[in-house]
Amino acid sequence: MKILLENLTKRYDATEAVSQLNMTIENGALHFILGPSGCGKTTTLRMLAGLEKPTCGKIYFDGTDVTELSPSERGIGMVFQNYALWPHMTIEENITYGLKLKKLTKKEIQVRAHKYLEMMHLEKLASRYPSQLSGGQQQRVALARALAIEPKVLLLDEPLSNLDAKLRHEMRENLRTLHAELKITTVYVTHDQSESLSMGTNISIMKDGKHIQSGSPKDIYNHPKNSFIAKFIGETNLIEGKVTKTTEKLHFVKTSFGIFEADSRGESFKENEAVTLSLRPELFKVYSSKNQEKVEKETNHFSTHLKEKIYLGESEQWKLENDGNELIAKVLLRCEEQSLPRGSELSFSIKPEHITLLRT
Amino acid sequence: MAKLRKNIFQGYNYSQLPSYLILLAIVFVFIFFLIIPVFSIVSKSLYTKESGFSFQYMSLLFQNSLYMKGVRNSLLIGVVTTLFSLILSLPLALTNARLNYKGKALLSGLLLVPMVMPPFVGAIGIHRFFARFGSVNIFLLEKGLITTPIDWLSPEYYLFLVSFIESLHLYPILYLNLVAALSNLDPSLEEAAATMGDNKFTRFKNITWPLILPGFFSGSILVFIWALTDLGTPLLVGFHETIPVHIFNLVTNAGQNQVGHSLVLLVVCITTFIFLFSKFISSRINYEMLGRGHSTPNVSNAKWYDYFSIYFISLSVIFLALIPHFTVLVTSFGDNWFMTVLPEKLTLNHYSMVFSESLSLTGVKNSFFLSTMATGVNVILGVGIAYIVTRKLIPFSNLLDSLVMIPLALPGIILAFGYVVTYTGTFLDPLENPIPLLIIAYSIRRLPYMVRAASAGLQQTSASLEEASLLFGANKFQTILKITIPLLMANLIAGALMSFSYSMLDVSDSLILAMKDQFYPITKAIYVFYLEQGNGEFIASALGMVAMLILTLSILCVTRVLGNKMGELFKA
Numbered sequence: 042m043k044i045l046l047e048n049l050t051k052r053y054d055a056t057e058a059v060s061q062l063n064m065t066i067e068n069g070a071l072h073f074i075l076g077p078s079g080c081g082k083t084t085t086l087r088m089l090a091g092l093e094k095p096t097c098g099k100i101y102f103d104g105t106d107v108t109e110l111s112p113s114e115r116g117i118g119m120v121f122q123n124y125a126l127w128p129h130m131t132i133e134e135n136i137t138y139g140l141k142l143k144k145l146t147k148k149e150i151q152v153r154a155h156k157y158l159e160m161m162h163l164e165k166l167a168s169r170y171p172s173q174l175s176g177g178q179q180q181r182v183a184l185a186r187a188l189a190i191e192p193k194v195l196l197l198d199e200p201l202s203n204l205d206a207k208l209r210h211e212m213r214e215n216l217r218t219l220h221a222e223l224k225i226t227t228v229y230v231t232h233d234q235s236e237s238l239s240m241g242t243n244i245s246i247m248k249d250g251k252h253i254q255s256g257s258p259k260d261i262y263n264h265p266k267n268s269f270i271a272k273f274i275g276e277t278n279l280i281e282g283k284v285t286k287t288t289e290k291l292h293f294v295k296t297s298f299g300i301f302e303a304d305s306r307g308e309s310f311k312e313n314e315a316v317t318l319s320l321r322p323e324l325f326k327v328y329s330s331k332n333q334e335k336v337e338k339e340t341n342h343f344s345t346h347l348k349e350k351i352y353l354g355e356s357e358q359w360k361l362e363n364d365g366n367e368l369i370a371k372v373l374l375r376c377e378e379q380s381l382p383r384g385s386e387l388s389f390s391i392k393p394e395h396i397t398l399l400r401t
Numbered sequence: 402m403a404k405l406r407k408n409i410f411q412g413y414n415y416s417q418l419p420s421y422l423i424l425l426a427i428v429f430v431f432i433f434f435l436i437i438p439v440f441s442i443v444s445k446s447l448y449t450k451e452s453g454f455s456f457q458y459m460s461l462l463f464q465n466s467l468y469m470k471g472v473r474n475s476l477l478i479g480v481v482t483t484l485f486s487l488i489l490s491l492p493l494a495l496t497n498a499r500l501n502y503k504g505k506a507l508l509s510g511l512l513l514v515p516m517v518m519p520p521f522v523g524a525i526g527i528h529r530f531f532a533r534f535g536s537v538n539i540f541l542l543e544k545g546l547i548t549t550p551i552d553w554l555s556p557e558y559y560l561f562l563v564s565f566i567e568s569l570h571l572y573p574i575l576y577l578n579l580v581a582a583l584s585n586l587d588p589s590l591e592e593a594a595a596t597m598g599d600n601k602f603t604r605f606k607n608i609t610w611p612l613i614l615p616g617f618f619s620g621s622i623l624v625f626i627w628a629l630t631d632l633g634t635p636l637l638v639g640f641h642e643t644i645p646v647h648i649f650n651l652v653t654n655a656g657q658n659q660v661g662h663s664l665v666l667l668v669v670c671i672t673t674f675i676f677l678f679s680k681f682i683s684s685r686i687n688y689e690m691l692g693r694g695h696s697t698p699n700v701s702n703a704k705w706y707d708y709f710s711i712y713f714i715s716l717s718v719i720f721l722a723l724i725p726h727f728t729v730l731v732t733s734f735g736d737n738w739f740m741t742v743l744p745e746k747l748t749l750n751h752y753s754m755v756f757s758e759s760l761s762l763t764g765v766k767n768s769f770f771l772s773t774m775a776t777g778v779n780v781i782l783g784v785g786i787a788y789i790v791t792r793k794l795i796p797f798s799n800l801l802d803s804l805v806m807i808p809l810a811l812p813g814i815i816l817a818f819g820y821v822v823t824y825t826g827t828f829l830d831p832l833e834n835p836i837p838l839l840i841i842a843y844s845i846r847r848l849p850y851m852v853r854a855a856s857a858g859l860q861q862t863s864a865s866l867e868e869a870s871l872l873f874g875a876n877k878f879q880t881i882l883k884i885t886i887p888l889l890m891a892n893l894i895a896g897a898l899m900s901f902s903y904s905m906l907d908v909s910d911s912l913i914l915a916m917k918d919q920f921y922p923i924t925k926a927i928y929v930f931y932l933e934q935g936n937g938e939f940i941a942s943a944l945g946m947v948a949m950l951i952l953t954l955s956i957l958c959v960t961r962v963l964g965n966k967m968g969e970l971f972k973a
Binding site for chain 1: 589592595
């Protein structure tokens with residue numbers, strides 16, 4: 042099912058929760074709507090579900106206008122953030138509720154219930170009540186209930202936010218396999234960027250009720266459209282600068298650290314235009330003073346000193362300082378520079394293709 | 402550091418002593434003024450000097466057709482009243498829990514006013530308007546719509562009439578419980594159902610109703626017991642074949658009529674059974690709500706077409722509920738009113754009599770004094786108990802909570818009867834001076850509301866606010882005075898006003914315990930005026946109006962202070 046949102050707007054009294062939203066969700070995608078809290082992502086999902094009526098704009102499912110349809114007429118299944126399991130019904134009753142309303146025969150209901158209970162490993166819990174289940178189990182029931190009605194679109198509202206870290210990682214894996222198996226068009230709302238990067242086939246980013254950028258996880262990570270996205274997705278260093286010279290392939294940007302050469306990526310900037318550089322911490326290379334010759338062969342290289350080190354387990358986070366300007370670099374623990382003590386003089390470099398230029 | 406530790410330690414130490422003192426006070430009060438009175442009734446009905454312990458009076462009771470008819474009538478009044486109350490309150494609760502509209506605060510306040518309107522006063526007005534030659538019939542005769550007067554108040558309709566008047570008084574209790582249950586409901590539970598393809602009716606039937614059922618139970622059980630045992634309304638309507646009126650008539654020869662005592666015992670058994678049964682059912686169906694999700698409020702703004710139904714339903718209910726009181730209002734101003742639709746002349750004479758007659762003046766004065774005293778006792782005990790229970794200061798503090806709720810199951814009429822049986826001839830003899838017993842009866846029966854009000858506030862006040870105060874060097878007493886009480890103030894005021902209003906309204910204790918005119922509270926004064934020939938009815942109405950005015954003002958204050966949390970107070 043291909044979903045199209047056209048100029049979707051939702052206004053509550055004076056505030057505009059979602060404004061002029063245009064978005065395409067491809068058939069069979071695991072599409073993430075990502076944004077900080079209050080960006081309008083849940084409101085968008087609720088409009089997709091039909092639980093909220095848009096102030097204006099249209100929603101199309103496979104080209105058919107569904108804006109005026111009730112939730113049950115849209116063929117959607119939804120998992121709520123708190124699962125919304127009916128506490129007065131057993132797990133099985135929760136799952137078969139929608140099937141009974143669809144007037145399926147007893148036999149069909151039984152088969153369907155069994156199929157999804159089995160799929161979610163809930164067979165043994167069928168006669169229990171939701172309050173007797175753990176958070177992870179409740180989550181699976183919510184998913185089974187939404188899938189049992191065999192919807193054309195699955196809507197997930199922060200489904201993993203109530204689970205602990207370990208279970209969350211496990212469920213990410215399960216959800217991804219499930220999606221790969223069922224190939225059902227899924228819209229997944231979250232504020233957790235690592236969830237969307239690791240699971241999604243597509244990501245749309247929202248801020249202040251507006252849609253900012255859509256693309257594959259890789260696309261968005263490597264080519265963020267603005268500094269908000271660069272900062273929101275992964276970690277980054279943002280440095281203000283001014284374009285001093287441009288060639289077909291390279292832009293030269295003057296910053297407080299010195300001049301950076303950055304790949305043009307087909308984008309043109311005027312001379313003297315103010316820009317922001319996004320430098321991902323893991324893309325820096327660091328050199329101790331012993332390796333001075335090596336560093337001098339690199340294009341963007343600068344000398345600096347090591348102000349602080351924070352141990353992260355698999356890597357270390359280094360704070361590099363140059364005349365009051367600071368940068369964060371992520372240093373893998375196996376490199377030979379690892380043992381440099383705090384306060385050491387050192388150099389760092391970054392490749393031109395690893396620098397993203399953002400308009401300010 | 403040492404000082405700090407010492408302070409915390411001291412605070413902890415001091416906190417134990419008052420807890421146990423309050424516990425001791427409660428146990429003392431409950432033993433002497435709940436358990437012993439009930440026990441005396443039990444023993445009088447099951448034990449006599451001549452024949453020892455026997456169930457003979459119990460079996461005589463079951464053969465006594467008069468009493469059995471009373472039991473049947475009263476049970477029916479309970480059931481019908483609960484049904485009527487549900488019909489009145491459910492639409493109101495659904496609209497008010499789900500919709501925001503202009504004038505909501507005022508309208509939902511007005512909906513609660515009938516709660517403090519003494520129904521038995523309303524009954525006086527009903528007589529005036531619906532009697533054989535009352536206003537309604539005269540109006541219909543004058544217009545030629547009927548040729549012979551309709552017997553509105555024929556004994557056949559008594560049951561219906563009493564239930565109707567009771568439900569117009571009691572529906573707010575159910576309404577508050579339903580509103581609380583509905584606003585407690587996680588909106589996503591209904592939304593999840595909406596994605597499954599049901600319509601609004603099946604959703605209400607399958608999801609909403611089962612989930613608010615515990616709220617319905619805790620409200621309806623109060624309504625049921627209240628209606629079953631209310632004395633004032635059947636007495637003034639004239640429906641004498643009911644349990645409360647039978648018991649009221651028994652008081653004159655209390656101690657002699659064993660079959661009568663068995664009737665009282667039977668009532669105790671019925672109410673206790675119903676109360677425990679409903680507790681049992683509620684605990685079985687009281688589903689633990691899982692965490693609430695994305696906090697989408699399930700309150701939406703009313704559309705223009707909603708306004709019509711909201712105002713129509715609410716105003717009709719308020720109008721219906723106020724009809725009896727409106728009739729009282731007209732009666733209180735009526736002068737020389739005989740065989741006409743409305744009084745020929747209006748007068749303030751009845752009011753001036755209210756303020757000059759010693760019976761009414763003493764009544765107002767007595768009620769103020771008794772209610773104030775009872776409220777004072779309640780505030781102290783109520784806050785103490787609520788504090789012990791919510792902060793779990795003693796082992797088995799939940800047991801204490803259940804103990805305090807017993808008066809909800811014990812009707813005032815039984816308690817008052819028990820006091821007469823137990824304390825006649827002792828230094829507390831109500832015939833000599835009923836003041837102490839009246840204060841105790843007033844306060845013990847409203848204690849549950851006070852405890853609820855205070856607990857509701859305490860549960861919302863994090864204990865860490867008090868701990869912070871202790872850490873900054875205050876002792877426990879200073880902390881309670883400077884932190885806890887100020888944070889609780891709204892709830893305390895609400896609870897105290899509730900307790901005060903219901904004491905002012907008390908019928909059963911007042912009618913039974915106050916036996917000499919100098920001790921009559923306002924309600925007994927109204928009753929005595931009503932029984933008087935001549936102007937009595939009019940003066941009773943005027944005095945009733947004065948009482949209602951006081952109570953309306955206090956309920957409006959409570960709603961202002963408590964808002965939607967009102968429901969917390971009226972749970973069984």
